[in-house]
Amino acid sequence: MSMIGTIDVDVGEPLSLHQRILSDISERILSGAWAPGQRIPFEHELTAEYNCSRMTVNKALSQLAKAGLIERRRRSGSFVRRPQSQAAVLEIHDIRIEVEALGLPYRYERVARHRRRSSAEDRALLELAAAGPVLALECRHFAGKRPFAREQRLINLAAVAEAADEEFHAIAPGPWLIARVPWSAAEHRIRAVAADRHIAAALDIAVGAPCLVVERRTWSAEHPVTHVRFTYAAESHTLVARFTPSQG
Amino acid sequence: MSMIGTIDVDVGEPLSLHQRILSDISERILSGAWAPGQRIPFEHELTAEYNCSRMTVNKALSQLAKAGLIERRRRSGSFVRRPQSQAAVLEIHDIRIEVEALGLPYRYERVARHRRRSSAEDRALLELAAAGPVLALECRHFAGKRPFAREQRLINLAAVAEAADEEFHAIAPGPWLIARVPWSAAEHRIRAVAADRHIAAALDIAVGAPCLVVERRTWSAEHPVTHVRFTYAAESHTLVARFTPSQG
DNA sequence: ACTGCGATTATGTATATACATATTGAGATG
DNA sequence: CATCTCAATATGTATATACATAATCGCAGT
Structure with a gap:
């Protein structure tokens, strides 16, 4: 690298x-x-x-x-060395921690949970070669009374079989996975989108309002583990990345 | 750190x-x-x-x-060690390189250039304690015929005096600074916004359309050097960040 | 000039050794 | 029984040494 x-x-x-x-x-x-x-x-x-x-x-x-x-x-x-491209470190925290850092009470809600054979779209998101069972989750994270983030997640059950037995009512899939699966690689994609009616409903904002989308794909020892998409209303969220070549 | x-x-x-x-x-x-x-x-x-x-x-x-x-x-x-928060590496390239990576011809345009005594807002953006001269620039970067990014930049002339003599007609301020000023720290803020009429005009998109905004503040040996805000139309841009704890 | 070769040089990797320092655990002391 | 002290232990840092390897320079021979 x-x-x-x-x-x-x-x-x-x-x-x-x-x-x-x-x-x-x-x-x-x-x-x-x-x-x-x-x-x-x-x-x-x-x-x-x-x-x-x-x-x-x-x-x-x-x-x-x-x-x-x-x-x-x-x-x-x-x-x-001549400076190349800037490499900034983006720390991506658990949403509970982010919300609590804002001094707001955190609440988590599981909206939907489906176990299914992976569709072509699922396989594309997970970068999965062969078909196999996946768990699809939709959740919401609240900061105070307002929805803070929408989470759409796919878990590759071939890699994390125990997830099939978890309802994810009490615990969010992020922390659940972190505690169980050692991950070896992750890729994040960050972009802006306009809220469609699903996003608008989930985040209680207007259709067309700008949102920040952070997608993360995680691997553990070469196997795709999970794909997650977080959608934040624009006002609620700024990502911060830092680079310091010396003097931590 | x-x-x-x-x-x-x-x-x-x-x-x-x-x-x-x-x-x-x-x-x-x-x-x-x-x-x-x-x-x-x-x-x-x-x-x-x-x-x-x-x-x-x-x-x-x-x-x-x-x-x-x-x-x-x-x-x-x-x-x-137990996994902490995820730390991803965000590589932030020169816009010319990004555009050329897309296989599109790159063009740069300087829209405006003002030398002035720093306003309160300038000082806030640069995190500057005392008033002093700054250079304010507005530029556009094109991919093919379409505007790719709008650049709004402040340069602290107390830190980079030579910038006062540069028109920035032929060269974008980013590469100009990189070649001259060794930077020791940078902070990036990434968020989504709706295009106001200035952004809409600059990027040739509709008012209210979602945009990705990347702001960077750069220091060199404790002195603020520059603050830059890049605005991208949502469709044109995705940031990618990776983390691999081992095996580059 | 051009080519090839060997000596030179700076870095790359590994070893054995030495002593410093923080922390633990056991035994001595009050 | 609490606490204090000390020895044991694992890591932290530094040294001198040795040989490997890659790149460069200059020289000799064509």
Whole structure:
């Protein structure tokens, strides 16, 4: 995976040498003192500068390379990487947590639950090759008295058989799955749509009103587990994503 | 920064020991063989299992801890971490690249450019404490003949003085800034809105049509650099974010 | 000039070793 | 019985060393 990651550097406290080298170098890169494309000192030069062993410098530089701040070339040295595309970290919380963070009481409601053989559309959503049983759920999440989000979910019963025995009256499928299924990958798609009459009814808004839709597909060890679509009324929701290449 | 990161593991090729330990352990965690909360073998046990030195095991475990898959506790050992909130990586590309990825010709247009003393609203958007000169830009990005995105941007001239001399007729402010200013942090806010008449005119869509708005605030070494708002017509745009705790 | 080869160089990976530090658990003390 | 102390233990950090590997440079030979 080629991406720009993050580096954690503890501030305050007597820094370890490793952390000092990390923060020193990233500071120099981010401040622009060391420009993109420029070669940074060789390991043996940094070894002299910090008066430490090459292993220590090497570990720090390897970490900076993994974080995407520098690029290392054998025989040539290490170079400040030109900024590529921005990679922001989007934290996607459980809806209960989001609602409670707003200081509003949270309520969950299961609207419908169907067990069926997967339709072609189901298979497309889950990226499932063969037909098999799925569980289709529709739920609503409330913040105070107002509907906050509509949830439409498909669960691949071939991957999570126990879900067939759960009514999802008391617990939302999200937290239920999180507690049970270790997931190895997820893909999110975020877009804006106009409310159709189903959305309008579910969220108690006008037909045509703008909504934010977040769809998530989750895999566990190569098997599709679930596809979920959350629809939020525009006023109720903003997603926040952050990127900090250094200094958590 | 407390988040779940990613681990890069090369597949194929004769794996280095380090990578083999990494992928072995993350596989066991992600498959559920080692459940959350469970203690994983001590370093000295893994040393025996892989017949290698403790340093090698230690490096791998430290990396898994940084990636958030395990938690290390002195004297007690290392434990599989319970999944927290999902952290997805949202890659935010240059608009030219996005358009060209669609196979459409890209065109850029500068609509307006004003240099002014920052208004209260400007300062709020930039999170600027004191008043100072700013550059306000409005641009449009086209995919083929159709407007693809509207860009409204503020540049803090106190942080990027050279921007005052640039007309931004030939080059979009995004790539211009990227090439010049190393950024150290960014915050994105994503939401859905209904097109007002300005948006409708800019994007050639109906008033009230749903749009996706992506706002980004960028800092460089503690100083606010720019605030930009991109508005996309709903049909034209979907953001994709991915998370893979292992196996890039 | 052009080509190929070998020496040089910087990074990549692994080892053995050493000592620091946080935490636990057992035994001693009040 | 509570608490205090100390030794045991697992991780944290750093060192010196060794050899592998990839890329580059310069030199020799055509």
